[in-house]
Amino acid sequence: MRYSDADHRLLASWAADCAEHVLERFERDCPDDPRPREAIAAARAWVRGELPMVEARAAAFAAHAAARTASDATAVAAARAAGHAAATAHVASHAPHAARYARKAAGAAAEMDWQRESLPEHLHAVLAA
Template sequence: MILAKERDPRLITLRRGGTLTDADHHLLALWAATCAEHVLHLFESECPDDPRPREAIEAARAWTRGELKMMEARTLGGHAMGAARPLRGAARNAAYAAGQAGVVAHVAAHDLGAAAYAIKAVRDAAPPGRAPGVPLAAGAAPGPRPRARPRRPADPQRHLLGGLRMSDRDR
């Protein structure tokens, strides 16, 4: 599941009781469209004659310009997700990313779905044993994924918001 069960009021429009302005809702839709567009080639390389994911991305952008009604963008997003269903791997997740971008006009929180599916598409497209987005040196054999750096233990003297050290008199 991509979206949380409890909706964040920051992703609910003002007219529905949340705090999201129309201008910010449009920005989220544009961001979601950009996320999906970055991986669209993974779908189009497998299904070059299926325009549905590309149409959903354009629908999200058209909605932000006032050229398309919310229900039209939502419908095109649903069609893109229909294009994803019979597929597997990167192509499927790329189509889902586009579909999620298309439905942001309806529910702003789908912007997170577009980003999450785009990330999944990139991961699925990476060759086995190689981290996504890391170029392979010429002639080098792919090695194991680099290990994540261990997290430093929390320093109780650091302030959470600014990284400022608390002085002895503040404790």
């Protein structure tokens, strides 16, 4: 589908919001890796007209590379959400992928939270096994 420039930018902004909502899942697993955060910032800078599409796209590739370094599935999904958010500057059809990966990150994290809350505190080590 072809989008107007305004809608393309709106989709990129929304994708960045989706990715930012779950970013802490990546940062918890890889606290010293700024690439997904930088990808979200690149998407937002592109929306404001402050960054060329090719630079936002490069940030997308970097976020996907960061995803390959994460050990936790929710962290991988969060980094991929950020990558797709930045890639939306290139092609608007990346926006739903950003949202899908964000849901994947949030869903897995929500499940872990529920499991942790369902166990007495002295048994929480079971979750790490």
